Amino acid sequence: MDIIIRENYEQMSKYAAQIIANVVRTKPNCVLGLATGSTPIGTYRELVRMHREEGLDFSEVTTFNLDEYLGVGIDLDKPYHLDQSYARFMYEELFKHINIKKENIHIPDGLTTNPNEHCKWYEEQIKKAGGIDLQLLGIGRDGHWGFNEPGSSLGSRTRVVALTEQTLNDNYEAFYKKANISRSEMPHFAITMGIGTILEARNILMIANGAGKADVVAKCLEGPVTSQITSSAIQLHSGGITVVLDKEAASKLKNIDYYRHVETLKHQYGL
Numbered sequence: 001m002d003i004i005i006r007e008n009y010e011q012m013s014k015y016a017a018q019i020i021a022n023v024v025r026t027k028p029n030c031v032l033g034l035a036t037g038s039t040p041i042g043t044y045r046e047l048v049r050m051h052r053e054e055g056l057d058f059s060e061v062t063t064f065n066l067d068e069y070l071g072v073g074i075d076l077d078k079p080y081h082l083d084q085s086y087a088r089f090m091y092e093e094l095f096k097h098i099n100i101k102k103e104n105i106h107i108p109d110g111l112t113t114n115p116n117e118h119c120k121w122y123e124e125q126i127k128k129a130g131g132i133d134l135q136l137l138g139i140g141r142d143g144h145w146g147f148n149e150p151g152s153s154l155g156s157r158t159r160v161v162a163l164t165e166q167t168l169n170d171n172y173e174a175f176y177k178k179a180n181i182s183r184s185e186m187p188h189f190a191i192t193m194g195i196g197t198i199l200e201a202r203n204i205l206m207i208a209n210g211a212g213k214a215d216v217v218a219k220c221l222e223g224p225v226t227s228q229i230t231s232s233a234i235q236l237h238s239g240g241i242t243v244v245l246d247k248e249a250a251s252k253l254k255n256i257d258y259y260r261h262v263e264t265l266k267h268q269y270g271l
């Protein structure tokens with residue numbers, strides 16, 4: 001596991017975007033797993049910049065998003081209203097700015113009339129695409145990936161989940177409040193890829209910033225593997241893992257000096 005610590009949010013975002021861009025350049029038809037939340041916004045902006053200024057080409061890229069609230073969504077073919085779906089978030093922050101094909105974008109459908117069937121279908125689509133080459137992940141304050149709240153099995157698959165009060169509060173503050181949507185109107189359920197689904201990605205890229213994430217990042221990376229901190233399953237992943245943190249999010253890591261040392265050594269030896 002490579003743990004990379006950067007000075008601030010901007011540098012964290014640039015580093016993460018560079019990793020994604022490298023995958024896109026070496027495998028133009030790669031499959032990317034994408035995440036929402038405030039954390040990846042800077043990464044997406046940097047990817048958009050690379051597309052515009054450096055010609056980073058997404059025309060053959062396929063994407064699968066981690067999750068979506070149940071009960072919201074957009075139709076990309078039609079003008080949309082200002083909803084708070086993750087589909088809208090992805091469209092606004094990334095998809096509308098790059099040359100990705102609409103048919104290559106996959107986001108769980110929050111408006112599905114048959115959520116359980118839809119979850120199965122979503123898993124099949126990932127398999128059909130050949131699996132995920134690189135999965136981008138943030139981390140919720142209760143340690144979740146996607147919407148895998150504490151208590152989710154570490155082998156879980158794409159399914160419907162109920163959101164915790166903390167997640168509802170966090171996402172209300174970060175998004176819904178700004179859109180003048182009341183806390184009670186927020187969706188209380190979501191569709192999320194499971195931890196088992198995420199662990200099948202060939203490579204994992206987790207990002208986190210800010211002092212508010214310091215405790216949970218330490219639990220995730222250095223604490224016991226537990227379904228109470230579902231992202232701690234990162235310790236079980238067998239492929240490539242890169243964790244990019246700003247220095248505040250890294251501030252409670254016990255082995256921080258070692259992680260910095262490893263990065264310096266790898267740089268020196270060109271590894």
Ligand code: GLP
Nearest residue numbers: 036037038039138139140146147
């Ligand atoms: C939501 C998303 C997660 C995300 C988390 C953290 O719960 N479902 O995928 O990692 O928020 O969000 P933020 O980056 O805003 O802290």
